Amino acid sequence: xxxxxxxxxxxxxxxxxxxxxxxxxxxxxxxxxxxxxxxxxxxxxxxxxxxxxxxxxxxxxxxxxxxxxxxxxxxxxxxxxxxxxxxxxxxxxxxxxxxxxxxxxxxxxxxxxxxxxxxxxxxxxxxxxxxxxxxxxxxxxxxxxxxxxxxxxxxxxxx
Ligand SMILES: [Zn+2]
Numbered sequence: 001x002x003x004x005x006x007x008x009x010x011x012x013x014x015x016x017x018x019x020x021x022x023x024x025x026x027x028x029x030x031x032x033x034x035x036x037x038x039x040x041x042x043x044x045x046x047x048x049x050x051x052x053x054x055x056x057x058x059x060x061x062x063x064x065x066x067x068x069x070x071x072x073x074x075x076x077x078x079x080x081x082x083x084x085x086x087x088x089x090x091x092x093x094x095x096x097x098x099x100x101x102x103x104x105x106x107x108x109x110x111x112x113x114x115x116x117x118x119x120x121x122x123x124x125x126x127x128x129x130x131x132x133x134x135x136x137x138x139x140x141x142x143x144x145x146x147x148x149x150x151x152x153x154x155x156x157x158x159x
Contacts, residue, residue: 002158003094006053010044011149022100022107022148023114023131024076024121029105033148036065040075042114042131045150046096046122047075050082053156054091076121083122086156094155095128101142101149107133 012033014020020032023042033039047059056062062085063070063078070078083093096118100107111133115126122129136142142149 004053004091004156006049006051006154006156008045008048008050008052008152008154009150010041010048011147012039012041013147014145021075022110024074024117025110025113027105027107027110031145037063037070037073037075037078041148041150042098042100042152043075043079043118043121045152046098046118046154047079047082049096049152049154050079050086050093050156053154054086054089056085056089076117079118079121080123087159090159091156092159093122093124093128094157095124095130096122096152096154097130098132098150098152100131100133101136101151102133103135103138103143103145107131 012035014031015034016031018032020027020029021038021040111131115129119126141147
């Protein structure tokens with residue numbers, strides 16, 4: 001069986017009073033991630049992992065921020081599009097492992113809902129989706145709560 005691994009990274013600024021969407025879930029927080037679409041840092045990192053595994057460029061290539069089609073859209077739609085791109089090329093998604101890095105809020109209570117959303121968009125079971133979170137120990141731009149970072153890896157298999 002042919003398998004491939006993919007890696008993704010994303011970073012977004014945090015701005016006061018901005019909605020904070022992560023894994024399709026709206027977090028309760030005084031600040032939120034700012035950027036194109038819904039600035040869903042977790043889903044963006046996952047999309048880049050999927051595209052990378054299949055050697056299909058990156059999220060900016062497929063969904064350019066100059067294209068009004070993707071303005072304000074849920075990033076879960078982009079994730080579903082990435083899975084479709086893989087499917088068209090004979091790849092099926094195996095599993096996803098993701099790591100979030102931010103100081104606040106605590107992510108753990110939101111993880112089950114994030115897994116539900118990502119499972120529905122990516123067409124894999126929640127058991128094949130791992131989401132973990134850590135802080136940056138108050139250091140740097142993450143520590144100062146100026147930004148949020150996500151990393152993801154995934155495995156794809158030849159159908
Ligand atoms: Zn992003």
